[in-house]
Structures are given as C-alpha cells and as structure tokens.
Amino acid sequence: MDFLLNVLAIPKDDAVAFTFFTGYMAMMAASVFFFFERSRVDGKWKLSLLVSGLITFIAAVHYYYMRDYYLATGENPTALRYIDWTLTVPLMCVEFYLLTKVAGAKKALLWKLILASVWMLVFGYIGEAFNPEGGSTSHSVMYGVLSTLGYIYILYTAWMGEVAQLAKDSNNPAIEKSVRILAWFVLVGWAIYPIGYMCMPGGWLNTAFGWGSSNVDLFYNIADAINKIGFGLVVYSLAISQSKPSGTAAA
C-alpha cells in the first residue's frame, strides 16, 4: 500500500510528472479508441488503424514505466524513451507507406523511411545518452545535426518527395489531404523534439537561457502526445471518411 501511495504522489508544481501521467492516460485511451474503432472501417483501412493503435499502445506501456522511473529517481528516462521511439517512430513511417500504398507505394519507400527514422534516433540517442558529465555543446550539436539529416530526409519525402508525389498520383483528395496533414505533423509537431533535446546539459537552451534538463521530458511528453495521437486521429479520420457506413455495408 505504501508502495502505491509513493508512486502516485505527484508534486503539485511538477509539470513533468503531470505530463507523464497525462501522456500515459491519453496514449492508453487513444489505443482503446483505435482498436475498438477498427471494426467500423473498411478492410483496407484496418491495418492502418491497427498500426495507429499499436503506436499509442507501445507509447502507453513505456509511459507507464517512464513516469515511475521519473518519480522514483527525478531523472530523465532516456533509455526507455529511445526504446519507445525506436518502435513507434518507424511505425509512424509505416503509416505514410500504408496511406500511399493505394497509389502504388513500393516497399523500398517503407525501408527508406524506416532507415531515415532509425538514423535520426540513433544519433539523437548518442547525443543525449553519451553527453559528457556536465554537458558538452559540441557533442550535443554534432549529434543533433547528424540526427537532423534523417529528419530532413523524412520531411523532404513527406512534402516534396515520393510520399507527396504518390499522394498526388492517388487522385484521391482525402488521401492527399491526410498525407499533407501528416506532413504538417512532421514539420511542426516533430520540431518540438529538438527543443527538448536542446534543454539537456550543454544544450543551447540550457546554457543560453537556463532551461533546466527537466524541460527535456516536458517537451518530449508534449510532442509525443501531439504527434502520436494526432497521427492516429488523422488516419482514423481518413479511414472513416473512406469507409462505407455500416448500414450500407449490411444492405
């Protein structure tokens, strides 16, 4: 009983702990929503919704552990965070592939996106987890820039490259619109992560503006909630709009 009370005690002024709990519940609720709603969409959209549900479910499980880790130690759960991302970010790239598959997207596109996302995460992890004691700006910048190259590739593909072209070729305004919204998520939503990254010791926001390293998790949690749930909702909205109403299907 003491154990539970300790775990659940959230300091009133700890925004990071607050967002860990909120993030956990939001991810779990979104997973339940996507899994249940999966039965309401046409067959070709079921896999997309399953992937959306998996993204939020994997995140929810990691958030469950991360919030405890944070409350117990007061430290950034960097390893858990990157394990979560290593699984969920490639799955977000899978969403791009699934949406554009109707327009003839090839598996090569999927692998290129996955490779870029892994590149982005590996260098981000090295930058963050192997940051020298007290923080090093050159270390943070070097791995930040390397990680950004992966991000730029995904951004290019989503806005101007293969994904954008395939969405255009699909001749389906709903798919085009959804891919465009997802591209906006990559441009704006994913841009929140570097803000968190720059709050770690040695990071620019940390040294120049004194934003403490606890802000790393604050920004990551906000970004995760926006991007993972947002991505899923865009896919869900497309799937529902492209599916026949259940009454029609029964008839």
Place this chain on the structure above:
Amino acid sequence: MKKVVFYYIILNILFLQIEQLQHTGLEFFIQCVCVFFILTVGVSHGAIDNVLYGIKGKMQNVRFITIYVLIALLAGLTWFFLPNFSFITFLLISAYHFGQSQFVDYNLDSGFMSRVLYFCWGGTVLSFLIHFNRTELLSLTYEGELFPIVASDFLIENSAIFTYGLVSVSLAILVYLIFLKNISFQALFTELYLLVLIALSFKFLSILLGFSLYFIILHSFRVLIQEYDFLKKNNELDNNFQFVKILLPFTIAAILGLGGISLVLYLNDAILSIPIWALIVTFGITLPHALVMEIFYRSDSYDG
C-alpha cells in the same frame, strides 16, 4: 510547399544548431559565405531588370540603363539632403517589394487590400529584423557621424509596437483573404509558419546570417525562379546556362560598382560609416529594381 520555403526551413534548422558552437573561425567563415551569396544570388536577382521591363534593341537598352542608373544615383544623393525621408522611403519600398515577391504567386487581385498586405508582410519582416537586433542596431546608428538619422532611433526604440501592429494587420488581411477564398488555410499556415521561423531566425542567429538566409533564399532565390520561369515560358531560354549568361554582365557590373564605391570611401578615410554607406547603396539598388518589379508583376505577360 515551394522549394525555396523548404530550403529556408532546412537551412534555419541546421544553422540554429550550428550557431550554438560559437566558434570564431566558423562564424567568420559563415560571414564570408553570407557576403558571397548576397553579392552573387542577391545582386543577380536584379540583374535582368532590363529584360523584365521588356527592352528590345540596343538603343532602348542604353536609354533604360541610363535612366536606371540615374534613379539609383538620385536615390543615393537624397540621403545627403533628406536622410530621414530617404530612410523611411527605403523601408517602405523594401517592405512592399519583399511582400510583393512573397505573395505575387498567389495571384491575388491588384486591389488595395493586396497592396496593404505586401506592405505589412514585408514590414513585418523588417520590423522583426529591427526588433530582434535592437542592441546591435543602436550601436551601429551612432557611428553615422555625417548625418544623424533620427527616424532609425525612433524605429528601434518603438520596434515592439511596429512589430505587433504589422503582424496583426498582416494576419487580419490573410484571414480576410481566406473568407474571400483568395487563399487557402494551407497557405495561411505556411505563411504563419514562415513568419515564426523568420522571427526565430532573426532572434537567434547573428544579424548577418539571419538576414542573409531570408534575403538570399526567401527573396532573391524566389525572384530568380520567377524570372527563370518567365523567360522559359516566353521561349527566351534554351538551358540553365543561358540564364546564368544573361545574369552575369550586370551582376559583375554591380559588384564592381560596389567595390569601386567602397574603395573611394576607404581612400577618403571613410567620410561615411559602413552602416550608413550600406544603407545608401542598398537604397540606390533597391529603388529602380522595385519599380521595375512592380511593372513586371503587373504586366499581362507575368501570370505567376
């Protein structure tokens, strides 16, 4: 998303990280690169004003160039008699020109509202530049020993009011244009995103790098693409090399001219401080170019 916007976003994301290193050698290298691109891409975007004006034949060309240079010289000379007037006119014309090149491809009608938008959007960019670099600019203006520009001090001190005002009017007009179905929500988001990025760029990057990224990519490169497309559409270009060949003569002439003026100032023990000299020369280049671009964008042959 247009290619120029994509390049602008990418370069900002990279430079916002690289600038954190605060490495003196690297900063000097970046400054050199900025000056190089301002002198090449920046200057060259106004190097075919005669072609855009629709000049045909040698005599017509000579007359055009004479008038063009006279306007430039006149614009430069007014600084010595009416410095405050020249400064404000320079800002207004630059604001309009920046805004016009930004929105001309939306094919808005040439009514009052779109002109106000040009002024306000371009004005927002300039007010960001002034507002986020107040300290540096204040230290520069006091070096202008030949004539004081009271207006610049006033603008710097009240930059916050100008910034809020111009941003508000620009946004209000953009929202109004959505109601009129002249632009899409997507366009509004893109312009908003760009404004935020320009503000961040001016705030966090050095004044030279921040302005160079805007001026070279979002303005000059964009205008060069418009010019290229225009010439291509009118079958005046066979390949990219030909475009560079058309740009070269006046780009080189302008660079040599700027070099000559710098040399004269240097030999005369700098009767003008560098910032004041830069303002005078930039106004001299901008005024005739902005006039030609206004005529070019409004002509029937340009359809964005």
